[in-house]
Amino acid sequence: MPNQNLIVNGVATTVDLPDDFTMLWALRDVLGVTGPKFGCGVGVCGACTSHIGTQHDAFRPCMHSVAECRDQPVTTIEGLATGEVLHPVQQAWIDLDVAQCGYCQPGQIMTAVALIARNPNPSDADIDAAMSENVCRCGTYVRIRAAIKKAAADIRGG
Amino acid sequence: MRPDAASAGRAAFDGGHGMSADVSAAPAPGGPGASRRQFVGYLLASPTLALAAKLELDRPTARAGGGGGGLIGLPDASDLLDLGDLIVLAEAAYQYNLVLEVTTANRVRFELPRLEKGQGIATAVAMMVAEEIDARLTDVDVELSDARLDRPFTITGSSSNVRAMWEPARALAAAARARLITAAAQRLGVPANTLTTHDTAVFAPDGRSLTYGELTESASQVLVPAVQATRKAAAQRRVIGTRQGRADARDIVTGAAEYALDVDVPGALPTLVARPPDIKGTVISYDATVARSMPGVVAVTQIPSGIAVCARTYHEAFRARDALVINWAPGPLAHTSDADIRATLKAINLPVSPTSLLLKTVDASFEYPFMAHAPLEVRSAVVSVTGDSAECWVASQTPVFALQQVAAAIGVPQQNVSLHVVRAGGAFGSRLFCEPVVEAAQVSKAIGQPVKVMWDRVDDMRHGRFRPMAQCTIRATHALGTVLSYEHRMAAVETDFRHGFGEMLTAAGANVAPAMFGQAAFTTTVKVPYKFGVVTQLLTEQHFEVPTGSFRSIYSGFVATSNEIMVDEIAAALKKDPYQFRRANLETDRQRAVLDTVAQMGRWGRPMPAGQAQGIAFHDEYRSHVAYLVEIDTTGAEPRATAVFVCVDVGVPINPQGLEAQVQGVFMDAWTIMFRAGNHLDNGRIREGTYNDLSWARMKHSPPRIEVKVLAATTDSPGGAGELGLPAAAAAAVNAYARATRTKPRRFPIGQ
Numbered sequence: 006m007p008n009q010n011l012i013v014n015g016v017a018t019t020v021d022l023p024d025d026f027t028m029l030w031a032l033r034d035v036l037g038v039t040g041p042k043f044g045c046g047v048g049v050c051g052a053c054t055s056h057i058g059t060q061h062d063a064f065r066p067c068m069h070s071v072a073e074c075r076d077q078p079v080t081t082i083e084g085l086a087t088g089e090v091l092h093p094v095q096q097a098w099i100d101l102d103v104a105q106c107g108y109c110q111p112g113q114i115m116t117a118v119a120l121i122a123r124n125p126n127p128s129d130a131d132i133d134a135a136m137s138e139n140v141c142r143c144g145t146y147v148r149i150r151a152a153i154k155k156a157a158a159d160i161r162g163g
Numbered sequence: 164m165r166p167d168a169a170s171a172g173r174a175a176f177d178g179g180h181g182m183s184a185d186v187s188a189a190p191a192p193g194g195p196g197a198s199r200r201q202f203v204g205y206l207l208a209s210p211t212l213a214l215a216a217k218l219e220l221d222r223p224t225a226r227a228g229g230g231g232g233g234l235i236g237l238p239d240a241s242d243l244l245d246l247g248d249l250i251v252l253a254e255a256a257y258q259y260n261l262v263l264e265v266t267t268a269n270r271v272r273f274e275l276p277r278l279e280k281g282q283g284i285a286t287a288v289a290m291m292v293a294e295e296i297d298a299r300l301t302d303v304d305v306e307l308s309d310a311r312l313d314r315p316f317t318i319t320g321s322s323s324n325v326r327a328m329w330e331p332a333r334a335l336a337a338a339a340r341a342r343l344i345t346a347a348a349q350r351l352g353v354p355a356n357t358l359t360t361h362d363t364a365v366f367a368p369d370g371r372s373l374t375y376g377e378l379t380e381s382a383s384q385v386l387v388p389a390v391q392a393t394r395k396a397a398a399q400r401r402v403i404g405t406r407q408g409r410a411d412a413r414d415i416v417t418g419a420a421e422y423a424l425d426v427d428v429p430g431a432l433p434t435l436v437a438r439p440p441d442i443k444g445t446v447i448s449y450d451a452t453v454a455r456s457m458p459g460v461v462a463v464t465q466i467p468s469g470i471a472v473c474a475r476t477y478h479e480a481f482r483a484r485d486a487l488v489i490n491w492a493p494g495p496l497a498h499t500s501d502a503d504i505r506a507t508l509k510a511i512n513l514p515v516s517p518t519s520l521l522l523k524t525v526d527a528s529f530e531y532p533f534m535a536h537a538p539l540e541v542r543s544a545v546v547s548v549t550g551d552s553a554e555c556w557v558a559s560q561t562p563v564f565a566l567q568q569v570a571a572a573i574g575v576p577q578q579n580v581s582l583h584v585v586r587a588g589g590a591f592g593s594r595l596f597c598e599p600v601v602e603a604a605q606v607s608k609a610i611g612q613p614v615k616v617m618w619d620r621v622d623d624m625r626h627g628r629f630r631p632m633a634q635c636t637i638r639a640t641h642a643l644g645t646v647l648s649y650e651h652r653m654a655a656v657e658t659d660f661r662h663g664f665g666e667m668l669t670a671a672g673a674n675v676a677p678a679m680f681g682q683a684a685f686t687t688t689v690k691v692p693y694k695f696g697v698v699t700q701l702l703t704e705q706h707f708e709v710p711t712g713s714f715r716s717i718y719s720g721f722v723a724t725s726n727e728i729m730v731d732e733i734a735a736a737l738k739k740d741p742y743q744f745r746r747a748n749l750e751t752d753r754q755r756a757v758l759d760t761v762a763q764m765g766r767w768g769r770p771m772p773a774g775q776a777q778g779i780a781f782h783d784e785y786r787s788h789v790a791y792l793v794e795i796d797t798t799g800a801e802p803r804a805t806a807v808f809v810c811v812d813v814g815v816p817i818n819p820q821g822l823e824a825q826v827q828g829v830f831m832d833a834w835t836i837m838f839r840a841g842n843h844l845d846n847g848r849i850r851e852g853t854y855n856d857l858s859w860a861r862m863k864h865s866p867p868r869i870e871v872k873v874l875a876a877t878t879d880s881p882g883g884a885g886e887l888g889l890p891a892a893a894a895a896a897v898n899a900y901a902r903a904t905r906t907k908p909r910r911f912p913i914g915q
Contacts, residue, residue, distance in 0.1 A: 030476045034477055040419075044620065050620075098412070098415075104415045109539045138861075144828035144831025149862065
């Protein structure tokens, strides 16, 4: 099997996996990175949402192969904070007590970070458009919306 | 240093009367008069301070039903003794083994015999403990207790968790505090009654202080505390009633929170089960030659529910499962579809009384589909079977039942099975049953290695448990502007309560045959809060081979939702305003308070443009009260709630911020059920397989805001909250829709 050079949360690792191996299971079952969750396996729930590249591009590891991800920086929820300092989106999630069961929230947060990176002042309509591919079964949407606005304001202000 | 919980329990001083901390009598969870019982703390044999709770129970006494002016109905059974009371009663005798411990590291540790599934129970109980022991909230660790056979009726359900923990958790913490003060008095050489406590430490008048961690070893030697273990009066509380974030918020936002499939059990093989296309279809034959030859595949084995594939990774397990060739026998419903069940329900439903020429009637009938719970974390479990013992990790609402099922499935003694309760990524009732942990045990035994079983989303939606299909037929009679009778006849596919429910009812003093479980749950949960004359609400159930289970709000999700829609239709027939009509017919000031508040918050009656409207609804259950006011806009491509206002009274709010989250989140459940999603049964198969065809509400379907007013304490004991909001949220939204569109919705979800 080919060697795959994966760069996950700043750590480069070479793993022996076929090109078509699903990135979500490379993260979870091979590298032990369990922040991205399995919720559907077909890209409709968003629980595994992570980032690829250096520009906070959101992607769904359940829909991509390791070959598509190799040699590119991949950031999961575990790699979002800088040391002990949380990303402003993570901090807003805590400040507004967004989570209930928490299972979808890594994906929600990674999608929100990607949104704010492109749109520093998202409107309600922008949030509807960007966040509606992530399911929250506990129904925390009103707090997610408020936390995105708070984090965006914190980032603009800071 | 810290004793193993189970061994500490066994080593506990027996019959703690002589050594028990003196705890003042406290009202029962059912409120004044329902029964008198008190918990006392007693010492466990331990080098550090560890206490367990002991219940002393007096005979329950029924309290009088609510009366009020006008027509007086008989009190509903659920006013006297509701399902939550039964759960608390059944469990109370076993709470001697609840454990609270103070460690030398100055941590206060409490083992919670409940499942944390997002409802915030771990945080709420930490607040109760911090309050009564006088610890910093951040110094309290609430851990989910393993299943314990000496705690047989542990159930996370019927919104009873806070009610069940309210007395014993506080009693334990107060008893521990008394011993810590006593130990400090001895160490500092001052009278115990001069000492004060706060911030996880004891303080002397001269400024000296000792942390609880410094005192715990000597406190464990205190047999008779020098001060009374009195719980705080409401006015003295500084934690209960304050707004607190979830204790595990940081773990969640950093990806550190561990769900069952994240637990690192060495060697546990990722495992999938190939399931039949039909519900309860069976394997005739299968060929795994190709699957077994595929990379990473470790084993393929047949279990009762299908063909299990174990591999090194889930990627490989998925590929191998796809390569299985299986010949399936049809399931028992191969010739049954929605329309057949709907017709059966219509045929079996009990009749309402015939109409009379002297009375006017209002009639309505409402239909609800099957509905998967669909928690975001799919059903899963990890099990390691070795020899005649098993160790399990699973998010279970009924851990002892799950343990017993595992023992029976693999033929080992129950005491040889350990079961660790792991946090759940949502439940909504789905984790009352435990098929994945049983499957994992069967596979682990068969292949001789630990396995983790994951149901994928399609498995979860097509073979999991369902909210049953149901019909509610209602007839009200009225004359001269007064409702004289109110009849509600519900017919439903039988809800499966065989998750230890019967044993629990027996322990609570109610012997109920399995065929009557639904009736018992129905009688102890549904009621009509209005002065509607003679009220009868009856349930008829029919068993079908569709796996069912309680869904958030159980029967109230149908009955109370339908009733609150019906109240609007009765008000319209009487030409009365829906808010004023409710107000005039509710029984108590406490009921009217939440209704009045929400009407004020949402400016009830304000003018709205065409196609937009307000809707209002009320619900009263679990010793709590709630009202919703929903504004809807029906002029777009699909209806959308534009604003939601909620007022909630839970008696004693423990954590208003967590409570707000519950009544906000449940609105999205209600919206999904009434407007968006339902399952379809087509010749024995469930049509929907993921979130796109079972259309759970998403951000773009959420109102931009849900404003919540939590009433300050109105009683001296907390009621339930997790399921409370669903009926009023659902009915308020539908009532708004009906007013905006001038229609009378009859089948849900609307428009499907």
